[in-house]
Amino acid sequence: MKANSAIVLGAGTVVFSAFLLAWLIPNAVVSPRNVSNIVLSPLFWPQIVAVILGIGGAGLLAVHLTGRARATSEDMEEAPPLPPSLSGELRVLVSAALMFGYFWLVSAIGIVFASMLAYAAFAVLAVRAVSSRGEVIAVLITAFLLPLLLYAFFGHVAGVSLPQAPFFRLP
Secondary structure, three states, X not given: OOHHHHHHHHHHHHHHXXXXXXXXXXXXXXXXXXXXXXXXXXXXXXXXXXXXXXXXXXXXHHHHHOOOOOOOHHHHHHOOOOOOOOOHHHHHHHHHHHHHHHHHHHHHHEXXXXXXXXXXXXXXXXXXXXXXXXXXXXXXXXXXXXXXHHHHHHHHHOOOOOOEOOOOOOO
């Protein structure tokens, strides 16, 4: 990405985030005043997303304005080639099959275990090939922990029950 386009993208993202936080979310999202738990408020998640978007834009700006962006076309030419991947059409078909499989697995084994399997499958599909041992370990740890943490949040903090496996129920 050229430096000028990265700066425009970063600045635009920060401005859009500020617009979301200052005007759009307060005026477009209706929230009852008697919500006792902040995470149950309809304002909570849009604000979180807007803040993360702003942080990402500010980070992009900071990297390019401080001159720490190092990837150049010469660096890309020296990098080893990526392993061969599925064609675009085949990826779409595999993704659709994974989504149908996920839909079926949620009712069969529960959303937490189905999400673990789906995350691992989509991670392998998305990164062309999980090649190094470290990447495999990172994908497996994330595939295991992310659904568990989300279950803990929704089940114990937000009070939203999620579909669980009939043979094994999480606490």
